Amino acid sequence: MPIPDIRTPLPGPNAQRLIARDKTAVSPSYTRAYPFVMARGEGAVVEDVDGNRFLDCAAGIAVNSTGHSHPAVVKAIVEQAGKFLHMSGTDFYYEDQVELAEQFGQLVPIDGPVRSFFSNSGAEANEAAIKMARYHSKRPYIIAFLGGFHGRTMGALAMTASKAVQRRGFAPLMPGVYHAPYANCYRCPLGLKPDSCAADCLNFLEDELLVQLVSPDEVAGVMVEPIQGEGGYVVPPPQFHERLRALTKQHGILLIADEVQSGMGRSGKMFAIEHFGVQPDIVSVAKGIASGMPLGITASRADVMDWPPGAHASTFGGNPVSCAAALATIKLLRETLVKNAAEVGGHLMEGLKALADRHPLIGDVRGRGLMIGIELVRDRQTKERAVEERNAVVQAVFRRGLLVLGAGRNALRLSPPLVLTKEQADTAVRILDEAIGEVEGK
Numbered sequence: 001m002p003i004p005d006i007r008t009p010l011p012g013p014n015a016q017r018l019i020a021r022d023k024t025a026v027s028p029s030y031t032r033a034y035p036f037v038m039a040r041g042e043g044a045v046v047e048d049v050d051g052n053r054f055l056d057c058a059a060g061i062a063v064n065s066t067g068h069s070h071p072a073v074v075k076a077i078v079e080q081a082g083k084f085l086h087m088s089g090t091d092f093y094y095e096d097q098v099e100l101a102e103q104f105g106q107l108v109p110i111d112g113p114v115r116s117f118f119s120n121s122g123a124e125a126n127e128a129a130i131k132m133a134r135y136h137s138k139r140p141y142i143i144a145f146l147g148g149f150h151g152r153t154m155g156a157l158a159m160t161a162s163k164a165v166q167r168r169g170f171a172p173l174m175p176g177v178y179h180a181p182y183a184n185c186y187r188c189p190l191g192l193k194p195d196s197c198a199a200d201c202l203n204f205l206e207d208e209l210l211v212q213l214v215s216p217d218e219v220a221g222v223m224v225e226p227i228q229g230e231g232g233y234v235v236p237p238p239q240f241h242e243r244l245r246a247l248t249k250q251h252g253i254l255l256i257a258d259e260v261q262s263g264m265g266r267s268g269k270m271f272a273i274e275h276f277g278v279q280p281d282i283v284s285v286a287k288g289i290a291s292g293m294p295l296g297i298t299a300s301r302a303d304v305m306d307w308p309p310g311a312h313a314s315t316f317g318g319n320p321v322s323c324a325a326a327l328a329t330i331k332l333l334r335e336t337l338v339k340n341a342a343e344v345g346g347h348l349m350e351g352l353k354a355l356a357d358r359h360p361l362i363g364d365v366r367g368r369g370l371m372i373g374i375e376l377v378r379d380r381q382t383k384e385r386a387v388e389e390r391n392a393v394v395q396a397v398f399r400r401g402l403l404v405l406g407a408g409r410n411a412l413r414l415s416p417p418l419v420l421t422k423e424q425a426d427t428a429v430r431i432l433d434e435a436i437g438e439v440e441g442k
């Protein structure tokens with residue numbers, strides 16, 4: 001069966017009915033870019049309630065790592081659901097939670113013994129990371145980066161500096177957070193080139209923030225996305241993470257890698273920080289870890305996780321069904337899918353870079369593995385952001401049967417399930433080619 005396969009005008013009649021009900025009953029804070037109403041999915045293909053079939057390069061915001069309803073993950077979920085659904089791992093024991101902590105400890109790029117705290121989402125995983133860093137260091141301050149996204153609960157939101165609308169109306173946020181510039185080399189604020197700059201964008205953090213605003217011996221942790229996600233799939237140069245690691249080590253500051261979006265194979269390595277050869281002290285994950293079941297993990301060096309019983313916990317965190325899904329997910333990622341993300345991601349990247357030769361609207365194509373951003377600009381010289389054009393491309397690919405999301409102010413993001421095939425990658429490139437051409441008025 002050909003994919004995509006669009007049979008009705010979009011949205012179709014069934015989708016229209018559901019969207020009308022949603023309009024009055026569901027929170028208006030959700031940002032639906034286009035009217036896709038899910039009925040079922042398999043691998044990287046999703047079907048809507050009117051029988052239209054789409055190629056999914058959004059994966060529920062970079063979540064369905066093993067594809068939609070992978071049989072091995074579904075089997076693990078069903079088996080566990082038949083035994084017990086919940087027993088709160090904070091008050092009782094069950095094997096899958098221990099097994100997952102052991103496996104995750106082996107997997108995560110942290111030196112020496114590792115312990116894991118379980119929650120339900122990315123924001124919660126980052127809340128745990130801040131609390132852990134403060135508790136262990138007995139220091140109050142946290143540093144994060146402009147363009148970063150760490151979640152929407154009050155602590156995580158205080159570190160998020162992605163879009164003002166996400167913070168507007170919610171102040172006061174958690175105090176004690178400072179932000180420094182991230183290494184966005186396409187828009188280097190210093191006008192430098194990544195191969196010769198020595199991550200000079202960190203000068204602000206080192207020479208101004210830590211000198212004029214906050215004393216380094218009062219900073220508990222620096223939280224950083226190895227590759228920025230919501231900020232526009234921004235890949236910093238290696239020296240950015242190297243220098244940040246050296247600086248945090250020098251001052252006894254904990255380095256917290258937020259791998260919620262970039263982790264679990266998405267970047268073509270199990271964790272994106274592995275591309276930079278740096279070992280953080282704390283790593284948070286969620287999204288892809290359990291293929292779509294809610295689960296967050298905050299892992300740290302064992303000596304950092306020195307909080308006592310009662311200091312932090314979550315009723316649902318590390319739910320047994322989610323743990324079973326995570327164990328099945330990790331098995332699939334290890335066996336084939338991380339490798340597939342690297343290979344098919346490379347192929348997709350080549351195809352997209354070739355598109356840039358034909359479409360002046362494409363300013364930059366960047367990413368690692370199947371975490372790829374395409375930044376659209378009105379003029380390659382001035383790099384004026386093509387915000388409306390980006391939004392129009394998102395709509396135009398949807399009409400043609402491809403699901404993508406925006407990221408940052410003017411980038412498209414491709415974050416497909418890691419089961420994507422080269423043929424599906426070629427389909428995505430073909431549809432983007434047509435859609436960008438349409439928006440360029442060609």
Ligand SMILES: Cc1ncc(COP(=O)(O)O)c(C=O)c1O
Nearest residue numbers: 121122123149150151229260261
């Ligand atoms: C890097 C990063 N951290 C944290 C979060 C928050 O995760 P959640 O929406 O599961 O709370 C996100 C979500 O997009 C993210 O991309």
